[in-house]
Every structure is written in structure tokens, then in C-alpha cells.
Amino acid sequence: MVSTRNPLNIGAAARAMANFGFARLRVVNPYDVAFREARSAVGAAPLLQAATEFATVAEAVADCTLVVGTTSIGHRELQHPIRRLEYGSKLIHRRLADAPVALLFGSEKFGLSNEDLSHCHWLMRIPTTDPGLSMNLGQAVALCLYELARDPAAVESRPESIRAASAGENEQITLKLLEALRLSGYINPVIADSTEAKVRRLVRRLDIRARDVPVLLGMLRQILWKLR
């Protein structure tokens, strides 16, 4: 994080790093002493306590083989290739397998300076709807780390599904419900057959879960008891 003005944003970045499994936070020329205070405060997150401070971008990224700047573009003529977060993350991910990568975030107000940017191999932008609208710094950090940690397979992997009620269980419920409807006078005997079919279809549409079957049967049993 370069020239960050608000220490709360450094804290928010540290929190997002902990959330997504990143460990090494480096700050370059933070705006005031508040950062040092926040870092040394009792109860500061371990990640924040371990953050290291540098005077220049060059020193902060010296051991990295890939340096990627973040930008909201829009107002500057950028001299770098710009990649969207989704694609850039894939490239970073590949490189991370064998060497440290630096991801640079600029100040809240001005972003990265041209001097900061000159240390970058390329830039990454978060695909916001309106590229003219800048993002909150803490949110931008969270999004980049989320995308880096994102598991593409998770889009397709259905979670364990909750078992649906079996046909037999649905029919048990249907029969109890029909009995209650008969006893309460809901079913017109002239068109009883068509009503029964309607009720049966309705129960199937409810997509009842297996674990809800005993609860529903209990409710119906109690209603039947009262109706009789």
C-alpha cells in the first residue's frame, strides 16, 4: 500500500488479507504516524503487527519477480498494458507458484503516481460498471484478494443438496391434507376427483424436503384430530 492516507484502510486491507489467506503486508510511506500507532496498538491483528514499512516502492518490491499496479483508470494516459482483474489474477496466480508477486495499491485520493507505476510490469483494473467512479480502497483490496483466492470450480460444484422428500412421503402428506380438506368441507363431492389431482400436483410443486416431512405430518395430524 503506497502513500495510504487513512490508517483505517490499512486495517481493512489487513483484515481482507487474513480473510483470504495472504500474509505479507508492506506499506510505503504511509501518510502519518497513525499507521505506526495502529500497528503497535494492543490487540492489533498479527498481520498488521508484522507489516513492514518502506520509504520507496523500489525497496518494497525488491524481492518480487512480478509487480502489478492497480488502477481505476479514466483520468490518466496510462503507458502500461491494463488487464481486467479476472484475467490478471490468473496470470498472478501462475507466477505465485514459484516467486513472490507484489500487488500495489495507491493512495485514496490520487491512486498510484506515475513514478510508482513505472515500477510495475503491468496494471490491473477492477471491472466496475462506470470506470470513472473510483472504488473505496479497502473494498478494492478485498476484491483483488478475493479474486486471487477464488476457486473457479466452485461455480459448478453444487453444495451437498438437502434430500428431497420421497414420492411415498409426499403421498402421505397429500392423503392427510385431502382428509383434512374433506372434513373441513373444502372438497366439493361433485368434482372431488379433479380437486384431488390438483392437491396432489400442488404438494409436488412445494418441493418438500425430507426433514420437513415429520413436521408437516404432525401439523396435519393435529388439525385432523381437532376437525374430528
Place this chain on the structure above:
Amino acid sequence: MVSTRNPLNIGAAARAMANFGFARLRVVNPYDVAFREARSAVGAAPLLQAATEFATVAEAVADCTLVVGTTSIGHRELQHPIRRLEYGSKLIHRRLADAPVALLFGSEKFGLSNEDLSHCHWLMRIPTTDPGLSMNLGQAVALCLYELARDPAAVESRPESIRAASAGENEQITLKLLEALRLSGYINPVIADSTEAKVRRLVRRLDIRARDVPVLLGMLRQILWKLR
């Protein structure tokens, strides 16, 4: 946003909504009058000004056909199906095509209450590394909206690439560089051929961009002029 305590978080949520093209912010029972003040302040974002306030979750989600709660899980026995953000977003996306969907966020300290959760069809969780660690509310909102707006195709779509130097351009640079090396005494005449091949290969590995060719040739020309 349900029972949000800090109006700054409502502001951060509104900013993330603007960033990713979402428009309808509803707040339920915000913690204090600060929200009303923030909303009516001169210079408040249009999205924040247009936010509507409700006393209960039931009223806030009344027109939605799908209600999804967000959670960091961990400390509660949840009675709902929980889906990871990547997969849940896909389901929400599909539903959004024909009906409004509500995405619920609880308070900073307690998340959604069991009563709030009972209005939800299912829950969505952000896949953090350590599920015991809660997320910053503003960051959680930004991540959910980012994932909802995410374009899966963007992972594969390479951006317009910056044109690489042609073989002819690389050779121009190579010849100028070899001349400079000869004039400066770098090349040992005995092994000149192998050195030339090394230099030629090195220039190709540099992966020079077309637009950098005139700059590099200019530098070499100047050096050659001085060497002579």
C-alpha cells in the same frame, strides 16, 4: 442492510452498488439517526438519497421472489441450505432475469438474527480461508456485488495485446547493440560468433514491444555516436 450500526458502512455499500451497477438500497431498522443524516446530507450519492427505510425485513423484501441471506457461519447452527458465493451468485443471476431478488446483510456485530434468517430461502457465504473470521461489512457487500456482476468470460478473454516488435525491428536493435559492444571492446574477437548469437538470443528474450523500438534505437544511436 438490516440493523446496520455504522452509517459509514451503509455509505460503503452504496458506493459498491454504484461501482457494480446496482440501484435499490433498502435499509431495515438502521441503528441510529446518523443514517438519516448521511442520506439527506448535501453531496450524498444519489443512490444513498434514494435508499428506502423499512421497520421490518418482511416489509423490505415483500416484492422479491427470492430472498438470500449472507452469513459468515461458524458460531450458529444454521437451519438453511448454505451456498458458496460463486455458486449462489449464479442462481441469483438466473432469477434476476425475471424478478427482483433481495440480498440481506446483517449488523456488523451480530450478522442476521434468526428472525431475519427465517425470511430467507437460502444463505450465501463468502469463501474465506478461515470461516471463523468475520468480514468487514462494506467489504462483504462489495464482494457479493462484484461476484454478481462478474463476467465469467473475462477470465479467458485476453485484452488487446500490445504489439510485439517484429523480427526486423529486433534485428535492427541487435545490430546496433553489437556495434556498440564491438566499439566498447566487450566482444572478444576469438569468440565473436558465439557472442553475437548470445546477444541475438538475449534481445529476443527481452520481448520488446513495437512502440519501444524507436526509443531503444535512439539510445543506441546516441551511445554509438559517443563511442566513435
